[in-house]
Amino acid sequence: MKAQRKSGEHKDRGRTKKRTLAALPILVAVFALLAASCSSSSSSSSTAKPQAAKGGSYVVGSTGDLSGPAAAVGGALRDGYEAYFSYVNSHGGIDGHKVKLISLDDASNPTTGVANTKQLTEIDHVNAELVFLSTVLVAAAPVLESTKTPTISQGITTSLLQPVNPYMFAGDIVIGDEAAPVVNFAATKVTVPHPRVAIFSLQVADNANYVAKAEQLIKAKGWDLVNYQQVPMSATTAAPEATAIASSKPDLVIMALPEPWVISAVQSLRQQGFKGPIVNYDGGSAYSTLKTLADPNFYVVRPFPYYVKGQPSPGPEFTKFVAAAKAISVDPNRAFLINGYVQAWVLGHALAQCGYPCAGPKLASTLAHLHLNTEGLTYGNWSYSPNNHVGIHEIRFVHWDVSTSEPVPASGLLPIGS
Numbered sequence: 001m002k003a004q005r006k007s008g009e010h011k012d013r014g015r016t017k018k019r020t021l022a023a024l025p026i027l028v029a030v031f032a033l034l035a036a037s038c039s040s041s042s043s044s045s046s047t048a049k050p051q052a053a054k055g056g057s058y059v060v061g062s063t064g065d066l067s068g069p070a071a072a073v074g075g076a077l078r079d080g081y082e083a084y085f086s087y088v089n090s091h092g093g094i095d096g097h098k099v100k101l102i103s104l105d106d107a108s109n110p111t112t113g114v115a116n117t118k119q120l121t122e123i124d125h126v127n128a129e130l131v132f133l134s135t136v137l138v139a140a141a142p143v144l145e146s147t148k149t150p151t152i153s154q155g156i157t158t159s160l161l162q163p164v165n166p167y168m169f170a171g172d173i174v175i176g177d178e179a180a181p182v183v184n185f186a187a188t189k190v191t192v193p194h195p196r197v198a199i200f201s202l203q204v205a206d207n208a209n210y211v212a213k214a215e216q217l218i219k220a221k222g223w224d225l226v227n228y229q230q231v232p233m234s235a236t237t238a239a240p241e242a243t244a245i246a247s248s249k250p251d252l253v254i255m256a257l258p259e260p261w262v263i264s265a266v267q268s269l270r271q272q273g274f275k276g277p278i279v280n281y282d283g284g285s286a287y288s289t290l291k292t293l294a295d296p297n298f299y300v301v302r303p304f305p306y307y308v309k310g311q312p313s314p315g316p317e318f319t320k321f322v323a324a325a326k327a328i329s330v331d332p333n334r335a336f337l338i339n340g341y342v343q344a345w346v347l348g349h350a351l352a353q354c355g356y357p358c359a360g361p362k363l364a365s366t367l368a369h370l371h372l373n374t375e376g377l378t379y380g381n382w383s384y385s386p387n388n389h390v391g392i393h394e395i396r397f398v399h400w401d402v403s404t405s406e407p408v409p410a411s412g413l414l415p416i417g418s
Helices: 002-052 073-089 110-123 132-146 177-185 204-222 238-247 261-272 287-293 317-327 337-354 359-368
Strands: 058-064 100-107 128-131 151-153 168-170 196-202 224-231 254-258 278-280 298-302 394-401 406-409
Touching: 058 073, 058 110, 058 224, 058 337, 073 100, 073 261, 073 317, 073 337, 100 110, 100 224, 110 132, 128 337, 132 151, 132 204, 151 337, 177 204, 177 254, 177 278, 177 298, 177 394, 196 204, 196 238, 196 298, 204 224, 204 254, 224 238, 238 261, 254 261, 261 287, 287 298, 287 394, 287 406, 337 359
Parallel strands: 058 100, 058 128, 128 151, 151 168, 196 224, 196 254, 254 278, 278 298
Antiparallel strands: 298 394, 394 406
């Protein structure tokens, strides 16, 4: 009986061994499938990295006056940047990438502006920077250049554009370029052959070239320059300088005064009895300024259209601007708001063309070849080139129409540019 059991046990073990050997190919196949599955999972994980990167953000920095003497301008520019990037982010970002805006306050202090720029470029590693004031930009330019950070500036100086700096781009009209159209337009408004002219300017770096060119043109026309007044940025009113200008009995006043100084300047000139034409650069061209002054003999340079409720939009991109401004509860006609929006809009298009993540040199090159139909945001198209980093090439003069109580053109489109 014992022997029979042993014999049966040997037979069972033999059958088990045969079944195991027979199952080996199946087990090998299963392990192969598992290995393939793991490999596929690993491959899927690696391809997910670019998808994760697609959700990464562009980072844009700005330094501007948010609490100092030009806070009204700096705050409006910052709100313009925010309006555009908020609108873009709420509509899916730039090709799927959101934009993070870091806005720092320099209070118009160049030293603070340099510190802000170092933080933005060396710590926050921004893709690009938006800079408001010319004196801040001049001080911060070496940092921006050394870190290869493309910069669009509201108040860029001619010295940073000529010769072409690969990382510096004008975000508005170059102020020095406005002198020729201002003087030539003023010539159509004076009624005497050799007018007495006064120049009225804010004391900032980018206005110096404007004043120098205006003086040259005035002299070339044989006009008499009878007064020149500068308003310090620390001043809260331009009334004292306006009084000095009025006392020189000019026939014409040429200005380079932005909001808020332009209002006190014009009002004081009129109160002192000056009735002649006043021709200002674009910095004091806001809808609210023209409405407050309601002065048909006050003319301004303007590269952007106005939002007039009830009138047709000048184009689809302008319609988006109005919607973006209202989305953050800001008046579309607020002084300098559209300036900041357009600068952000230009940068946004450059980032889209550059692609993500877009290193500084590549973005600078993209900007240098950027040609945009602004579709109503500006009076003309926006175009940079490798030899010219000025984007605005057409302007018109505007003044207040007392019959319609709206700003209206005082000229056709005129060329402008460095």
